[in-house]
Amino acid sequence: MPRLSSWYAYYKNRKPNISNILLxxxxxxRIIWFKPKSLLEIGCGPAEHSLFVKKLIPSVKLSLLDQDRKLLNFVVTRNRRLINKYYVADISSPAALSKLQLSKYDLVISQGLMEHFSDQMFARVITNxxxxxKHYLFSIPSNLYPNQDxxxxxxxSCSQVEQLLSxxxxxxxxxxxxxxxxxxxxxxxKKLKKMTLLPFIKYFLFGSLHLLIEIKYL
Known part of the structure:
Protein backbone atom coordinates (compact mmCIF):
# COMPACT_ATOMS: atom_id res chain seq x y z
CA MET A 1 0.00 0.00 0.00
CA PRO A 2 1.44 3.45 -0.91
CA ARG A 3 2.40 5.83 1.86
CA LEU A 4 0.01 8.67 2.48
CA SER A 5 1.00 12.33 2.70
CA SER A 6 0.00 12.86 6.33
CA TRP A 7 -1.96 11.38 9.21
CA TYR A 8 -4.55 14.12 8.76
CA ALA A 9 -5.05 12.94 5.17
CA TYR A 10 -5.45 9.40 6.48
CA TYR A 11 -8.04 10.22 9.15
CA LYS A 12 -9.91 13.33 7.99
CA ASN A 13 -12.77 11.47 6.30
CA ARG A 14 -12.94 8.53 8.70
CA LYS A 15 -15.79 8.44 11.18
CA PRO A 16 -15.63 6.87 14.66
CA ASN A 17 -16.37 3.18 14.30
CA ILE A 18 -17.56 0.80 16.99
CA SER A 19 -15.60 -1.99 15.30
CA ASN A 20 -12.37 -0.16 16.20
CA ILE A 21 -13.41 -0.39 19.86
CA LEU A 22 -14.49 -4.04 19.68
CA LEU A 23 -11.36 -5.03 17.76
CA ARG A 30 -6.39 -3.50 30.38
CA ILE A 31 -6.39 0.31 30.38
CA ILE A 32 -9.57 0.35 32.45
CA TRP A 33 -8.11 -2.27 34.82
CA PHE A 34 -5.28 0.17 35.62
CA LYS A 35 -7.85 2.73 36.84
CA PRO A 36 -5.56 5.64 35.91
CA LYS A 37 -6.26 9.06 37.37
CA SER A 38 -4.19 10.63 34.59
CA LEU A 39 -3.86 9.21 31.08
CA LEU A 40 -1.73 10.28 28.12
CA GLU A 41 -2.28 8.85 24.64
CA ILE A 42 0.77 9.36 22.42
CA GLY A 43 0.60 9.26 18.64
CA CYS A 44 -3.09 9.60 19.34
CA GLY A 45 -4.42 10.02 15.80
CA PRO A 46 -8.22 10.34 16.17
CA ALA A 47 -7.90 9.33 19.86
CA GLU A 48 -10.89 6.98 19.65
CA HIS A 49 -9.57 4.67 22.35
CA SER A 50 -8.64 7.27 24.97
CA LEU A 51 -11.88 9.16 24.35
CA PHE A 52 -13.78 5.90 24.89
CA VAL A 53 -11.96 5.41 28.20
CA LYS A 54 -12.73 9.01 29.20
CA LYS A 55 -16.44 8.38 28.63
CA LEU A 56 -16.28 5.28 30.83
CA ILE A 57 -14.14 6.96 33.52
CA PRO A 58 -15.13 10.66 33.44
CA SER A 59 -12.80 11.51 36.33
CA VAL A 60 -9.65 10.58 34.40
CA LYS A 61 -7.48 13.54 33.35
CA LEU A 62 -6.96 12.93 29.64
CA SER A 63 -4.07 14.35 27.62
CA LEU A 64 -3.23 13.77 23.97
CA LEU A 65 0.07 14.03 22.13
CA ASP A 66 0.68 13.84 18.39
CA GLN A 67 3.17 15.36 15.98
CA ASP A 68 0.50 16.20 13.39
CA ARG A 69 -0.78 19.61 14.52
CA LYS A 70 -3.59 19.73 11.97
CA LEU A 71 -4.93 16.34 13.02
CA LEU A 72 -4.64 17.13 16.73
CA ASN A 73 -6.52 20.42 16.33
CA PHE A 74 -9.20 18.56 14.37
CA VAL A 75 -9.65 16.01 17.19
CA VAL A 76 -9.61 18.59 19.99
CA THR A 77 -12.16 20.82 18.24
CA ARG A 78 -14.58 17.90 18.06
CA ASN A 79 -14.00 16.68 21.63
CA ARG A 80 -12.98 19.72 23.63
CA ARG A 81 -15.08 18.90 26.71
CA LEU A 82 -13.39 15.49 27.08
CA ILE A 83 -9.76 16.53 26.66
CA ASN A 84 -7.89 18.21 29.50
CA LYS A 85 -4.58 18.93 27.74
CA TYR A 86 -2.98 18.34 24.36
CA TYR A 87 0.52 18.66 22.97
CA VAL A 88 2.18 18.75 19.57
CA ALA A 89 5.53 16.96 19.73
CA ASP A 90 7.64 14.21 18.23
CA ILE A 91 7.75 11.39 20.79
CA SER A 92 11.07 10.20 19.36
CA SER A 93 12.78 13.49 20.31
CA PRO A 94 13.88 13.86 23.97
CA ALA A 95 14.51 17.57 23.36
CA ALA A 96 10.96 18.13 22.08
CA LEU A 97 9.48 16.33 25.07
CA SER A 98 11.69 18.22 27.51
CA LYS A 99 10.41 21.57 26.18
CA LEU A 100 6.84 20.56 27.03
CA GLN A 101 7.72 20.02 30.71
CA LEU A 102 5.11 17.29 31.00
CA SER A 103 4.15 15.96 34.41
CA LYS A 104 4.18 12.25 35.20
CA TYR A 105 1.14 10.26 34.14
CA ASP A 106 -0.34 7.21 35.82
CA LEU A 107 -0.47 5.52 32.43
CA VAL A 108 0.73 6.25 28.90
CA ILE A 109 -0.95 4.39 26.05
CA SER A 110 -0.76 4.02 22.29
CA GLN A 111 -2.31 1.87 19.62
CA GLY A 112 -0.90 1.59 16.13
CA LEU A 113 2.13 3.79 16.84
CA MET A 114 5.20 1.71 17.60
CA GLU A 115 5.13 -0.29 14.37
CA HIS A 116 6.09 2.88 12.49
CA PHE A 117 9.56 2.98 14.09
CA SER A 118 12.75 1.24 13.05
CA ASP A 119 14.35 -1.13 15.56
CA GLN A 120 16.71 1.58 16.83
CA MET A 121 13.97 4.20 17.09
CA PHE A 122 11.60 1.71 18.74
CA ALA A 123 14.04 1.29 21.64
CA ARG A 124 14.63 5.05 21.86
CA VAL A 125 10.92 5.83 22.09
CA ILE A 126 10.45 3.23 24.84
CA THR A 127 13.24 4.96 26.78
CA ASN A 128 11.79 8.44 26.17
CA LYS A 134 6.01 4.25 35.28
CA HIS A 135 3.63 2.30 33.04
CA TYR A 136 3.33 2.22 29.25
CA LEU A 137 0.71 0.04 27.59
CA PHE A 138 0.55 -0.28 23.83
CA SER A 139 -0.94 -2.36 21.06
CA ILE A 140 0.57 -3.01 17.63
CA PRO A 141 -0.39 -5.13 14.62
CA SER A 142 1.53 -8.41 14.55
CA ASN A 143 3.31 -10.12 11.69
CA LEU A 144 0.01 -11.92 10.96
CA TYR A 145 -1.73 -8.65 10.08
CA PRO A 146 -2.14 -8.67 6.28
CA ASN A 147 -1.98 -4.96 5.45
CA GLN A 148 0.28 -1.96 5.80
CA ASP A 149 -2.62 0.45 6.26
CA SER A 157 6.25 -11.15 15.60
CA CYS A 158 5.98 -11.64 19.35
CA SER A 159 9.57 -12.91 19.54
CA GLN A 160 10.89 -9.98 17.50
CA VAL A 161 9.25 -7.49 19.86
CA GLU A 162 10.62 -9.35 22.89
CA GLN A 163 14.11 -9.23 21.36
CA LEU A 164 13.84 -5.46 20.87
CA LEU A 165 12.62 -4.89 24.42
CA SER A 166 15.39 -7.02 25.88
CA LYS A 190 -6.75 -15.53 3.15
CA LYS A 191 -7.10 -13.95 -0.28
CA LEU A 192 -3.75 -12.16 -0.19
CA LYS A 193 -1.80 -15.16 1.08
CA LYS A 194 -3.86 -17.65 -0.99
CA MET A 195 -4.38 -19.87 2.05
CA THR A 196 -5.91 -23.30 1.65
CA LEU A 197 -8.74 -24.35 3.95
CA LEU A 198 -6.90 -26.00 6.87
CA PRO A 199 -4.20 -23.30 7.28
CA PHE A 200 -6.93 -20.66 7.10
CA ILE A 201 -9.03 -22.36 9.81
CA LYS A 202 -5.97 -22.41 12.10
CA TYR A 203 -5.20 -18.77 11.28
CA PHE A 204 -8.84 -17.73 11.73
CA LEU A 205 -9.25 -19.42 15.11
CA PHE A 206 -5.83 -18.87 16.66
CA GLY A 207 -4.00 -16.20 14.67
CA SER A 208 -3.46 -13.02 16.66
CA LEU A 209 -3.50 -9.90 14.51
CA HIS A 210 -2.32 -7.70 17.38
CA LEU A 211 0.13 -7.76 20.26
CA LEU A 212 -0.45 -6.14 23.64
CA ILE A 213 2.72 -4.92 25.34
CA GLU A 214 3.02 -3.80 28.95
CA ILE A 215 6.10 -1.88 30.05
CA LYS A 216 6.99 -1.11 33.66
CA TYR A 217 9.88 1.28 34.23
CA LEU A 218 12.13 0.23 37.09
Whole structure:
Protein backbone atom coordinates (compact mmCIF):
# COMPACT_ATOMS: atom_id res chain seq x y z
CA MET A 1 0.00 0.00 0.00
CA PRO A 2 1.44 3.45 -0.91
CA ARG A 3 2.40 5.83 1.86
CA LEU A 4 0.01 8.67 2.48
CA SER A 5 1.00 12.33 2.70
CA SER A 6 0.00 12.86 6.33
CA TRP A 7 -1.96 11.38 9.21
CA TYR A 8 -4.55 14.12 8.76
CA ALA A 9 -5.05 12.94 5.17
CA TYR A 10 -5.45 9.40 6.48
CA TYR A 11 -8.04 10.22 9.15
CA LYS A 12 -9.91 13.33 7.99
CA ASN A 13 -12.77 11.47 6.30
CA ARG A 14 -12.94 8.53 8.70
CA LYS A 15 -15.79 8.44 11.18
CA PRO A 16 -15.63 6.87 14.66
CA ASN A 17 -16.37 3.18 14.30
CA ILE A 18 -17.56 0.80 16.99
CA SER A 19 -15.60 -1.99 15.30
CA ASN A 20 -12.37 -0.16 16.20
CA ILE A 21 -13.41 -0.39 19.86
CA LEU A 22 -14.49 -4.04 19.68
CA LEU A 23 -11.36 -5.03 17.76
CA UNK A 24 -9.13 -3.84 20.61
CA UNK A 25 -11.31 -4.84 23.56
CA UNK A 26 -8.46 -6.53 25.44
CA UNK A 27 -6.26 -3.46 25.11
CA UNK A 28 -9.07 -1.23 26.35
CA UNK A 29 -9.99 -3.61 29.17
CA ARG A 30 -6.39 -3.50 30.38
CA ILE A 31 -6.39 0.31 30.38
CA ILE A 32 -9.57 0.35 32.45
CA TRP A 33 -8.11 -2.27 34.82
CA PHE A 34 -5.28 0.17 35.62
CA LYS A 35 -7.85 2.73 36.84
CA PRO A 36 -5.56 5.64 35.91
CA LYS A 37 -6.26 9.06 37.37
CA SER A 38 -4.19 10.63 34.59
CA LEU A 39 -3.86 9.21 31.08
CA LEU A 40 -1.73 10.28 28.12
CA GLU A 41 -2.28 8.85 24.64
CA ILE A 42 0.77 9.36 22.42
CA GLY A 43 0.60 9.26 18.64
CA CYS A 44 -3.09 9.60 19.34
CA GLY A 45 -4.42 10.02 15.80
CA PRO A 46 -8.22 10.34 16.17
CA ALA A 47 -7.90 9.33 19.86
CA GLU A 48 -10.89 6.98 19.65
CA HIS A 49 -9.57 4.67 22.35
CA SER A 50 -8.64 7.27 24.97
CA LEU A 51 -11.88 9.16 24.35
CA PHE A 52 -13.78 5.90 24.89
CA VAL A 53 -11.96 5.41 28.20
CA LYS A 54 -12.73 9.01 29.20
CA LYS A 55 -16.44 8.38 28.63
CA LEU A 56 -16.28 5.28 30.83
CA ILE A 57 -14.14 6.96 33.52
CA PRO A 58 -15.13 10.66 33.44
CA SER A 59 -12.80 11.51 36.33
CA VAL A 60 -9.65 10.58 34.40
CA LYS A 61 -7.48 13.54 33.35
CA LEU A 62 -6.96 12.93 29.64
CA SER A 63 -4.07 14.35 27.62
CA LEU A 64 -3.23 13.77 23.97
CA LEU A 65 0.07 14.03 22.13
CA ASP A 66 0.68 13.84 18.39
CA GLN A 67 3.17 15.36 15.98
CA ASP A 68 0.50 16.20 13.39
CA ARG A 69 -0.78 19.61 14.52
CA LYS A 70 -3.59 19.73 11.97
CA LEU A 71 -4.93 16.34 13.02
CA LEU A 72 -4.64 17.13 16.73
CA ASN A 73 -6.52 20.42 16.33
CA PHE A 74 -9.20 18.56 14.37
CA VAL A 75 -9.65 16.01 17.19
CA VAL A 76 -9.61 18.59 19.99
CA THR A 77 -12.16 20.82 18.24
CA ARG A 78 -14.58 17.90 18.06
CA ASN A 79 -14.00 16.68 21.63
CA ARG A 80 -12.98 19.72 23.63
CA ARG A 81 -15.08 18.90 26.71
CA LEU A 82 -13.39 15.49 27.08
CA ILE A 83 -9.76 16.53 26.66
CA ASN A 84 -7.89 18.21 29.50
CA LYS A 85 -4.58 18.93 27.74
CA TYR A 86 -2.98 18.34 24.36
CA TYR A 87 0.52 18.66 22.97
CA VAL A 88 2.18 18.75 19.57
CA ALA A 89 5.53 16.96 19.73
CA ASP A 90 7.64 14.21 18.23
CA ILE A 91 7.75 11.39 20.79
CA SER A 92 11.07 10.20 19.36
CA SER A 93 12.78 13.49 20.31
CA PRO A 94 13.88 13.86 23.97
CA ALA A 95 14.51 17.57 23.36
CA ALA A 96 10.96 18.13 22.08
CA LEU A 97 9.48 16.33 25.07
CA SER A 98 11.69 18.22 27.51
CA LYS A 99 10.41 21.57 26.18
CA LEU A 100 6.84 20.56 27.03
CA GLN A 101 7.72 20.02 30.71
CA LEU A 102 5.11 17.29 31.00
CA SER A 103 4.15 15.96 34.41
CA LYS A 104 4.18 12.25 35.20
CA TYR A 105 1.14 10.26 34.14
CA ASP A 106 -0.34 7.21 35.82
CA LEU A 107 -0.47 5.52 32.43
CA VAL A 108 0.73 6.25 28.90
CA ILE A 109 -0.95 4.39 26.05
CA SER A 110 -0.76 4.02 22.29
CA GLN A 111 -2.31 1.87 19.62
CA GLY A 112 -0.90 1.59 16.13
CA LEU A 113 2.13 3.79 16.84
CA MET A 114 5.20 1.71 17.60
CA GLU A 115 5.13 -0.29 14.37
CA HIS A 116 6.09 2.88 12.49
CA PHE A 117 9.56 2.98 14.09
CA SER A 118 12.75 1.24 13.05
CA ASP A 119 14.35 -1.13 15.56
CA GLN A 120 16.71 1.58 16.83
CA MET A 121 13.97 4.20 17.09
CA PHE A 122 11.60 1.71 18.74
CA ALA A 123 14.04 1.29 21.64
CA ARG A 124 14.63 5.05 21.86
CA VAL A 125 10.92 5.83 22.09
CA ILE A 126 10.45 3.23 24.84
CA THR A 127 13.24 4.96 26.78
CA ASN A 128 11.79 8.44 26.17
CA UNK A 129 8.39 7.44 27.52
CA UNK A 130 10.00 6.43 30.80
CA UNK A 131 10.37 10.15 31.55
CA UNK A 132 6.58 10.49 31.51
CA UNK A 133 5.30 7.47 33.41
CA LYS A 134 6.01 4.25 35.28
CA HIS A 135 3.63 2.30 33.04
CA TYR A 136 3.33 2.22 29.25
CA LEU A 137 0.71 0.04 27.59
CA PHE A 138 0.55 -0.28 23.83
CA SER A 139 -0.94 -2.36 21.06
CA ILE A 140 0.57 -3.01 17.63
CA PRO A 141 -0.39 -5.13 14.62
CA SER A 142 1.53 -8.41 14.55
CA ASN A 143 3.31 -10.12 11.69
CA LEU A 144 0.01 -11.92 10.96
CA TYR A 145 -1.73 -8.65 10.08
CA PRO A 146 -2.14 -8.67 6.28
CA ASN A 147 -1.98 -4.96 5.45
CA GLN A 148 0.28 -1.96 5.80
CA ASP A 149 -2.62 0.45 6.26
CA UNK A 150 -0.55 3.64 6.20
CA UNK A 151 2.34 2.25 4.19
CA UNK A 152 5.44 2.21 6.42
CA UNK A 153 4.46 -0.27 9.16
CA UNK A 154 6.97 -2.87 10.36
CA UNK A 155 4.87 -5.91 11.27
CA UNK A 156 6.79 -7.77 13.96
CA SER A 157 6.25 -11.15 15.60
CA CYS A 158 5.98 -11.64 19.35
CA SER A 159 9.57 -12.91 19.54
CA GLN A 160 10.89 -9.98 17.50
CA VAL A 161 9.25 -7.49 19.86
CA GLU A 162 10.62 -9.35 22.89
CA GLN A 163 14.11 -9.23 21.36
CA LEU A 164 13.84 -5.46 20.87
CA LEU A 165 12.62 -4.89 24.42
CA SER A 166 15.39 -7.02 25.88
CA UNK A 167 17.86 -4.36 24.71
CA UNK A 168 16.15 -1.54 26.62
CA UNK A 169 17.61 -1.08 30.12
CA UNK A 170 15.62 -0.69 33.33
CA UNK A 171 12.29 -2.03 32.18
CA UNK A 172 10.15 -5.08 32.86
CA UNK A 173 7.84 -6.13 30.04
CA UNK A 174 5.19 -8.56 28.86
CA UNK A 175 4.27 -9.22 25.23
CA UNK A 176 0.84 -10.81 24.89
CA UNK A 177 -0.73 -12.00 21.61
CA UNK A 178 -4.41 -11.23 21.92
CA UNK A 179 -7.38 -12.66 20.10
CA UNK A 180 -9.34 -10.03 18.28
CA UNK A 181 -12.47 -10.06 16.18
CA UNK A 182 -10.83 -8.93 12.96
CA UNK A 183 -12.79 -11.44 10.92
CA UNK A 184 -12.93 -9.28 7.80
CA UNK A 185 -9.18 -8.66 8.02
CA UNK A 186 -8.52 -12.40 8.33
CA UNK A 187 -10.62 -13.07 5.22
CA UNK A 188 -8.57 -10.44 3.38
CA UNK A 189 -5.43 -12.26 4.54
CA LYS A 190 -6.75 -15.53 3.15
CA LYS A 191 -7.10 -13.95 -0.28
CA LEU A 192 -3.75 -12.16 -0.19
CA LYS A 193 -1.80 -15.16 1.08
CA LYS A 194 -3.86 -17.65 -0.99
CA MET A 195 -4.38 -19.87 2.05
CA THR A 196 -5.91 -23.30 1.65
CA LEU A 197 -8.74 -24.35 3.95
CA LEU A 198 -6.90 -26.00 6.87
CA PRO A 199 -4.20 -23.30 7.28
CA PHE A 200 -6.93 -20.66 7.10
CA ILE A 201 -9.03 -22.36 9.81
CA LYS A 202 -5.97 -22.41 12.10
CA TYR A 203 -5.20 -18.77 11.28
CA PHE A 204 -8.84 -17.73 11.73
CA LEU A 205 -9.25 -19.42 15.11
CA PHE A 206 -5.83 -18.87 16.66
CA GLY A 207 -4.00 -16.20 14.67
CA SER A 208 -3.46 -13.02 16.66
CA LEU A 209 -3.50 -9.90 14.51
CA HIS A 210 -2.32 -7.70 17.38
CA LEU A 211 0.13 -7.76 20.26
CA LEU A 212 -0.45 -6.14 23.64
CA ILE A 213 2.72 -4.92 25.34
CA GLU A 214 3.02 -3.80 28.95
CA ILE A 215 6.10 -1.88 30.05
CA LYS A 216 6.99 -1.11 33.66
CA TYR A 217 9.88 1.28 34.23
CA LEU A 218 12.13 0.23 37.09
Missing amino acids: HWQYLA IGELT YGNEILR RVPNIAYKVIPYFDIGFRTKIIA
